[in-house]
Amino acid sequence: MIRLENITKTYELAKQEVTVLNDVSLNIFEGDFVGIMGRSGSGKSTLVNLIGFLDKKFKGTYYFEDKLVEQYTDDDLSKIRNENVGFVFQNFGLIENMTVGQNVELPLLYAGISNQEKTRLVAESLEKVGLADFVGQSVKLLSGGQRQRVAIARAIVNSPKFIIADEPTGALDSKTSVDIMQLFTDLNTTSGVTIILVTHDPNLMAHCNREIRVSDGEVVL
Numbered sequence: 001m002i003r004l005e006n007i008t009k010t011y012e013l014a015k016q017e018v019t020v021l022n023d024v025s026l027n028i029f030e031g032d033f034v035g036i037m038g039r040s041g042s043g044k045s046t047l048v049n050l051i052g053f054l055d056k057k058f059k060g061t062y063y064f065e066d067k068l069v070e071q072y073t074d075d076d077l078s079k080i081r082n083e084n085v086g087f088v089f090q091n092f093g094l095i096e097n098m099t100v101g102q103n104v105e106l107p108l109l110y111a112g113i114s115n116q117e118k119t120r121l122v123a124e125s126l127e128k129v130g131l132a133d134f135v136g137q138s139v140k141l142l143s144g145g146q147r148q149r150v151a152i153a154r155a156i157v158n159s160p161k162f163i164i165a166d167e168p169t170g171a172l173d174s175k176t177s178v179d180i181m182q183l184f185t186d187l188n189t190t191s192g193v194t195i196i197l198v199t200h201d202p203n204l205m206a207h208c209n210r211e212i213r214v215s216d217g218e219v220v221l
């Protein structure tokens with residue numbers, strides 16, 4: 001599904017070119033649960049942002065479903081991103097003054113779906129993350145673990161081809177982290193959702209079926 005060939009990414013910092021990804025090649029297949037491991041600053045977020053079509057300024061080739069990503073315009077990429085990728089971040093990224101249901105519905109605003117269908121999809125997503133009864137609740141009252149479940153419901157509501165979870169348990173205690181990892185495992189095994197998990201916690205690797213190790217901008221495993 002995802003094929004990166006010889007990807008190099010540089011930033012210019014104080015007139016110096018800094019290489020953040022250096023000649024990265026990798027494949028991610030449908031149904032994978034990939035763990036991307038590496039120390040802080042090794043380039044993990046840069047890599048997954050590029051995979052999630054958030055960044056198209058790089059050298060090398062990226063094929064998504066056998067199509068060259070560089071051919072797409074920014075508008076094409078927004079649409080492709082909305083239809084194919086669900087994002088889950090460390091700090092949840094929920095909108096505080098909205099309800100749980102309104103947050104989960106956000107990715108559907110672009111999709112031209114009837115209100116009735118939206119309600120059904122939101123309910124279905126919340127059911128999958130164990131928060132069926134929370135649809136009308138304010139997110140302000142939720143715990144960290146509940147917030148991350150809402151973020152995951154929002155990530156899956158569009159039935160994306162893959163989910164990018166960048167340090168999704170980084171702000172959670174260890175017991176809640178295990179619950180969230182179990183939820184990703186369930187989504188992967190029962191719904192077949194492809195998951196790309198970024199972490200620097202080796203304990204989480206047991207949930208993944210494959211590991212990609214990043215060190216100083218290079219894939220080393």
Ligand SMILES: Nc1ncnc2c1ncn2[C@@H]1O[C@H](COP(=O)(O)OP(=O)(O)O)[C@@H](O)[C@H]1O
Nearest residue numbers: 011013020038039040041042043044045046047
């Ligand atoms: N917008 C940016 N401009 C310049 N340097 C950046 C930018 N974003 C990230 N970097 C640098 O790229 C390197 C990799 O960052 P990142 O991908 O966030 O690593 P990780 O997610 O593994 O912690 C770091 O050295 C970081 O400082």
Ligand SMILES: [Mg+2]
Nearest residue numbers: 044045046166
């Ligand atoms: Mg990061």
